[in-house]
Amino acid sequence: MIIKTHKSIPNSEITDPVVFKQRRQLIKAMLALGITGSAMYSDFSNASEAKWQNLPKGYQPKAALNATSADIVKNHTNYYEFSYNKTDSTALAQALPIDPWSVEIIGEVEKPGVYHLEDLLSQQTLQEYIYRFRCVEAWSMVVPWIGFPLASLLNKVRPLSTAQFVKFTTLLDPKSMPNQADSRLLEWPYVEGLRIDEAMHPLTILATGMYGEALPKQNGAPLRLVVPWKYGFKSIKAVVKIELLKRAPLSTWSKSAPNDYGFYANVNPEVPHPRWSQSSERVLGAGFFTPRRKTELFNGYADEVAALYSNMDLRHFF
Numbered sequence: 001m002i003i004k005t006h007k008s009i010p011n012s013e014i015t016d017p018v019v020f021k022q023r024r025q026l027i028k029a030m031l032a033l034g035i036t037g038s039a040m041y042s043d044f045s046n047a048s049e050a051k052w053q054n055l056p057k058g059y060q061p062k063a064a065l066n067a068t069s070a071d072i073v074k075n076h077t078n079y080y081e082f083s084y085n086k087t088d089s090t091a092l093a094q095a096l097p098i099d100p101w102s103v104e105i106i107g108e109v110e111k112p113g114v115y116h117l118e119d120l121l122s123q124q125t126l127q128e129y130i131y132r133f134r135c136v137e138a139w140s141m142v143v144p145w146i147g148f149p150l151a152s153l154l155n156k157v158r159p160l161s162t163a164q165f166v167k168f169t170t171l172l173d174p175k176s177m178p179n180q181a182d183s184r185l186l187e188w189p190y191v192e193g194l195r196i197d198e199a200m201h202p203l204t205i206l207a208t209g210m211y212g213e214a215l216p217k218q219n220g221a222p223l224r225l226v227v228p229w230k231y232g233f234k235s236i237k238a239v240v241k242i243e244l245l246k247r248a249p250l251s252t253w254s255k256s257a258p259n260d261y262g263f264y265a266n267v268n269p270e271v272p273h274p275r276w277s278q279s280s281e282r283v284l285g286a287g288f289f290t291p292r293r294k295t296e297l298f299n300g301y302a303d304e305v306a307a308l309y310s311n312m313d314l315r316h317f318f
């Protein structure tokens with residue numbers, strides 16, 4: 001794993017925690033997201049100044065997290081459709097066409113359909129969610145996402161009682177995603193999945209932005225999943241399809257290396273990867289001499305999510 005540190009990136013572990021102080025900034029973000037007309041006006045323009053100063057915070061139990069520098073988060077990405085290294089996707093992903101974008105929602109659901117992204121977003125209130133983000137490769141950061149709970153989208157399309165799992169699929173477009181022409185390492189499109197109770201958990205969000213702006217393409221624009229208590233590979237980017245299923249889908253990484261990457265992929269310091277320990281993590285942007293952080297069970301979200309796994313052997317269901 002090679003990580004470049006740029007001289008321009010400040011050494012301090014904490015930089016610009018994001019606070020939306022200005023109404024202007026959020027309107028800018030909304031415009032960048034393509035949210036215009038009625039959606040923007042009904043959600044934002046009528047709001048009193050008080051509401052702007054008190055911007056909706058999403059469900060985020062750990063209040064005191066400080067965001068990692070935006071430069072690091074935008075320039076250190078895992079996006080295998082574009083590159084197998086962490087630096088090249090930033091430039092390569094700019095070729096991805098993301099407007100217009102639609103999401104197909106099918107399967108065990110009352111209202112299946114192909115939905116325009118603007119229509120989905122116009123029904124949602126965007127909020128900021130400052131979450132820890134921990135990659136299975138044992139590095140971590142803190143990201144101030146902008147998004148909405150996946151549950152509030154699912155509730156609009158009404159999962160049937162038979163829906164036990166949710167499968168997510170990334171765009172398949174080998175013309176703009178060069179590695180999709182090569183299926184030696186991974187099969188495309190990238191697929192991920194959650195159990196329905198995990199999908200409905202208030203910590204699970206769909207993100208459309210970060211750091212007060214539209215989501216950069218290399219970070220999964222225009223729509224990505226974020227599941228903060230699981231390893232980063234579960235947080236699938238550029239989602240075009242959401243399927244409600246009776247049975248667990250086979251996710252991309254589990255399929256390619258079933259002994260290395262389980263379906264659950266809950267962050268767990270006591271369950272090592274076959275080739276490395278998961279007991280600690282390198283905090284991106286923390287500076288060379290800063291000690292590694294002790295990895296926490298469920299990435300620090302045990303109070304919120306441990307109950308989902310109360311009768312499960314987490315070593316077996318890793």
Ligand SMILES: Nc1nc2c(c(=O)[nH]1)N[C@H]1C(S)=C(S)[C@@H](COP(=O)(O)O)O[C@H]1N2
Nearest residue numbers: 077078079080170190219232233235236237
């Ligand atoms: N479609 C897709 N989604 C993906 C990936 C990918 O390669 N393709 N990489 C995953 C991995 S391994 C991680 S750690 C996170 C990284 O998110 P970031 O690049 O925004 O930090 O995205 C996940 N989602």
Ligand SMILES: [Mo]
Nearest residue numbers: 135136232233
């Ligand atoms: Mo990852």
